[in-house]
Amino acid sequence: MSKIALITGATSGIGEACAHIFAQNGYNLVLVARRTELLAKISNHLEDKYGITIKQILADVREKENLNKVFDAIPADWKKVDVLVNNAGLSQGLDPIEKGNTDDWDTMIDTNVKGLLYVTKIVSNWMIPNKSGHIINIGSIAGQEVYPNGNVYCATKHAVDALSKSMRIDLLKHDIKVTAINPGMVETEFSIVRFKGDAERAKNVYAGLEPLIADDIADAIWYVVSRPKHVNINDMLIMPTAQATATLINRN
Numbered sequence: 001m002s003k004i005a006l007i008t009g010a011t012s013g014i015g016e017a018c019a020h021i022f023a024q025n026g027y028n029l030v031l032v033a034r035r036t037e038l039l040a041k042i043s044n045h046l047e048d049k050y051g052i053t054i055k056q057i058l059a060d061v062r063e064k065e066n067l068n069k070v071f072d073a074i075p076a077d078w079k080k081v082d083v084l085v086n087n088a089g090l091s092q093g094l095d096p097i098e099k100g101n102t103d104d105w106d107t108m109i110d111t112n113v114k115g116l117l118y119v120t121k122i123v124s125n126w127m128i129p130n131k132s133g134h135i136i137n138i139g140s141i142a143g144q145e146v147y148p149n150g151n152v153y154c155a156t157k158h159a160v161d162a163l164s165k166s167m168r169i170d171l172l173k174h175d176i177k178v179t180a181i182n183p184g185m186v187e188t189e190f191s192i193v194r195f196k197g198d199a200e201r202a203k204n205v206y207a208g209l210e211p212l213i214a215d216d217i218a219d220a221i222w223y224v225v226s227r228p229k230h231v232n233i234n235d236m237l238i239m240p241t242a243q244a245t246a247t248l249i250n251r252n
């Protein structure tokens with residue numbers, strides 16, 4: 001029987017690239033996101049190309065009640081999830097703390113921290129009876145360091161780092177692996193979302209360097225997932241060659 005990977009935030013960037021690499025390797029997929037048409041388009045493409053089956057879950061990871069309802073309604077066979085990729089996440093704004101938009105703070109905390117927790121609680125309970133499973137949390141260099149005006153986004157990714165370590169301890173007795181993947185700059189829709197559609201400002205983030213692409217991260221995740229059962233990669237920090245730290249970047 002094919003393995004199953006559940007990926008949140010599968011309509012763009014790292015999540016979409018993960019969907020491709022898992023599909024390519026014969027996994028059936030449960031894909032979660034909010035944009036209906038994009039989710040359907042990506043799912044249909046992957047099913048046609050790789051002959052796998054996809055369950056599309058239209059959901060916002062912040063909406064706890066709805067999340068519990070839609071996940072509960074998934075047929076039992078689809079709950080035999082082997083890999084969970086907690087990827088859905090975002091940054092909103094880049095302002096000093098005294099000027100921060102508190103709605104943006106709520107969005108980041110609710111999505112990056114609370115959404116990840118809600119999904120993890122549901123799916124880890126599906127994994128526990130199988131005494132196997134692998135949870136991949138997408139953290140960030142922003143979870144290892146802080147940078148000017150990164151305040152709340154950095155705090156959410158520090159929380160993801162702490163949660164990855166905690167989950168690894170709590171789920172040890174259930175033989176469930178937990179890996180934190182911490183990327184540096186990856187050119188996706190991330191900066192467009194951070195700057196609320198300002199494509200020019202987003203483009204400037206990557207000016208004069210070769211950033212990572214989403215496939216670089218998916219490739220690392222596939223490496224992590226395809227290790228033998230007795231091997232777990234606890235975490236990985238993956239940077240563009242041109243980026244030494246969160247702020248030290250070699251631009252041409």
Ligand code: NDP
Pocket residue numbers: 008009010011012013014015032033034035038059060061062087088089090091111115138139140141182183184185186187188189190191193214
């Ligand atoms: P993208 O903006 O390209 O993708 C984000 C994905 O998350 C989209 O598919 C979006 O889908 C989904 N998403 C956002 N909010 C929600 C929500 N409330 N409920 C469900 N899905 C949601 O960004 P990336 O691929 O770059 O980001 C993926 C992860 O990687 C994030 O956690 C980010 O913090 C992290 N990261 C990114 C880095 C980068 O430089 N790009 C570096 C380090 C970490 P939809 O809008 O359809 O819901």
Ligand code: 8X3
Pocket residue numbers: 091139140141142183184185186190246
């Ligand atoms: C996203 C990348 O540079 O904002 O986590 O930390 S960065």
